[in-house]
Amino acid sequence: EAGVAQSPRYKIIEKRQSVAFWCNPISGHATLYWYQQILGQGPKLLIQFQNNGVVDDSQLPKDRFSAERLKGVDSTLKIQPAKLEDSAVYLCASREAGTIQYFGAGTRLSVL
Amino acid sequence: SQQGEEDPQALSIQEGENATMNCSYKTSINNLQWYRQNSGRGLVHLILIRSNEREKHSGRLRVTLDTSKKSSSLLITASRAADTASYFCATDGDSNYQLIWGAGTKLIIKP
Numbered sequence: 155e156a157g158v159a160q161s162p163r164y165k166i167i168e169k170r171q172s173v174a175f176w177c178n179p180i181s182g183h184a185t186l187y188w189y190q191q192i193l194g195q196g197p198k199l200l201i202q203f204q205n206n207g208v209v210d211d212s213q214l215p216k217d218r219f220s221a222e223r224l225k226g227v228d229s230t231l232k233i234q235p236a237k238l239e240d241s242a243v244y245l246c247a248s249r250e251a252g253t254i255q256y257f258g259a260g261t262r263l264s265v266l
Numbered sequence: 267s268q269q270g271e272e273d274p275q276a277l278s279i280q281e282g283e284n285a286t287m288n289c290s291y292k293t294s295i296n297n298l299q300w301y302r303q304n305s306g307r308g309l310v311h312l313i314l315i316r317s318n319e320r321e322k323h324s325g326r327l328r329v330t331l332d333t334s335k336k337s338s339s340l341l342i343t344a345s346r347a348a349d350t351a352s353y354f355c356a357t358d359g360d361s362n363y364q365l366i367w368g369a370g371t372k373l374i375i376k377p
Contacts, residue, residue: 194369196367197309197367199365247309253296253358253363254311255365260307
């Protein structure tokens, strides 16, 4: 069974530029999560999808971050414009049933 | 928001020794999970313990849960170099199946 796929693995941009991350969850997993993980910290939930609907986006900075999961499968997370403090690893996870989440390898973003 | 706090923040031991990490949390939970994160990689689920369980084993892993103290511990026996990673506890007490994460313990196994 293929795992959660994320791309790109690394991205370096300058502040005020835009960036997009892509996630393909495990086939059949209805729930998808995007997390932000700053170095030395645990993951912070940004947004949770159930199929193509948003369950929780209370911690998503909506003035600059957006996310979509149009067909209930793949998802994209966008930052526009990026700030220095957005430098982090962005993790995508998916869940089928139960409570265990399966993670992709993440995208490491550096904002200069 | 982060609910769990891991202790210690970092731990360095010799290969073959046992490693113990602790996690404390604040609110009631349905279950508590431990995940491992190798450098530059995503998180991998290790073990889940439900709120009505006190101890659980999986291979070289032993997890305990004390709901009265709102704390859990992860014991890795006979450590190996490959166990070098960060270990995170995550609690699930939410109907939306959201996990609340601690800041992690960085474990280094010296050969």
